[in-house]
Ligand SMILES: [Zn+2]
C-alpha cells in the first residue's frame with residue numbers, strides 16, 4: 001500500500017526537480033587560461049621545481065616553457081587490460097596546446113581518467129594503422145565529440161603503398177562504418193564536432209607536416225611490416241618530443257632523434273620471450289622481434305647513438321619477469337637516462353629537469369563538463385528525429401509513460 005503511494009510521488013518529484021535543474025542551466029565554466037577544467041579544480045604552479053610525488057590530473061599548471069607527456073598506452077594489440085592499453089602518448093605544452101601521438105586500442109579509457117578539456121584534444125598524429133596504434137579511433141572521434149569537442153577532429157597519418165592502405169581511406173572507412181551511430185547523434189551534439197579531417201602525408205617524405213603557434217611536427221619514414229609506418233618529432237621553444245613508430249632500427253630515427261629531449265622508441269620483446277609468450281616457432285619469433293620490430297639490445301644501441309636527454313622504451317608486456325629481462329638487455333648497450341614505460345607514467349620537462357612520476361588514477365571519473373561554446377554550437381533540433389522511427393515501430397510506444405514536454409525552439 002505504502003509502495004503504491006510512494007512511487008507516483010517519487011516519480012512526480014523527480015520530473016519536477018530535473019526540469020528546474022535544466023532550466024537553471026549548468027554552473028559557470030571553470031575556464032582557466034583558455035582550458036576548461038572540471039569544477040572544483042584549479043591548477044597551481046609548481047614552486048622551486050619540487051613536484052608532488054604523484055601527478056593528480058588537473059592540479060598542476062605547466063610553466064611557460066614546460067612540456068608534460070603522459071603514456072596512455074604502452075602495450076600490445078592482443079591483450080588489452082586495465083593495466084596496459086595499446087600505444088598512445090598525450091603531449092601537453094605550456095602554451096595550452098595538446099597533441100595525441102597514436103590512439104591505440106583501449107587508450108582512451110586512460111585519457112578519460114585525466115578528465116581533459118576534450119575540445120582541445122583535437123589533433124592526432126598516427127604513426128601507422130595497426131590497431132594497437134589507432135584502435136581507439138571511435139572512442140576519441142565519437143566520445144570526444146560527446147564530451148565537448150565542437151570542431152572537427154584533425155587526424156594526421158601516413159599514406160600507404162596503395163590509396164586503400166592510407167590514412168585517408170582508414171578515416172573514410174571508419175566514418176562509414178559508424179554511420180548509424182553518427183546519424184543518430186545529429187540532434188544532440190554540435191554538427192562540426194561530428195566531423196573528422198584526414199591529413200594524409202607521404203610516408204616517404206621527411207619534413208614538417210604541422211606548423212602552428214610555434215609548434216613544428218616533422219614526419220620521417222620507419223621500416224615496419226608494410227610501407228606506411230612513420231615516426232614524428234615535435235619541436236617547440238627548445239622542447240622536443242620524438243616518437244618512433246614501430247620499426248626495424250632505421251637511419252631516419254637516428255638522424256631526427258639526435259639532440260632530442262624525450263625520445264620514445266619501441267623496445268620490443270626478446271625473441272626468446274615472444275616465442276614463449278605467443279607459442280610460436282623460433283624463426284617467427286626472431287622475424288617479428290628483430291626484423292619488423294626493435295628488440296631491447298637494439299633499442300639500447302639506438303639510444304647510445306642518439307644520446308637523448310631522456311630515453312623511453314615501450315611496446316612489451318610489463319610483467320615483472322619480462323620487464324626485468326628487457327631492462328637488463330637494454331643496459332647491456334645503453335647506460336643513459338631511461339624509463340621503460342608503463343601506462344599512466346608522466347614526464348615533466350623543463351630547462352632544469354626531467355621529472356618522471358605516475359598518475360594518481362581513479363576509476364570513478366565523471367565527464368569533464370562542457371563549455372558554453374560547446375553548448376551554443378550549432379546542432380540539429382530534436383524535431384529532425386521525429387521521422388527517424390517508422391510509424392509501425394512508433395505505434396509501439398507504451399501509453400503508460402508520458403515524457404516531459406520538449407521546450408519550444410528559441
Ligand atoms: Zn605496435
Ligand SMILES: [Zn+2]
Pocket residue numbers: 128130224246
Ligand atoms: Zn605495428
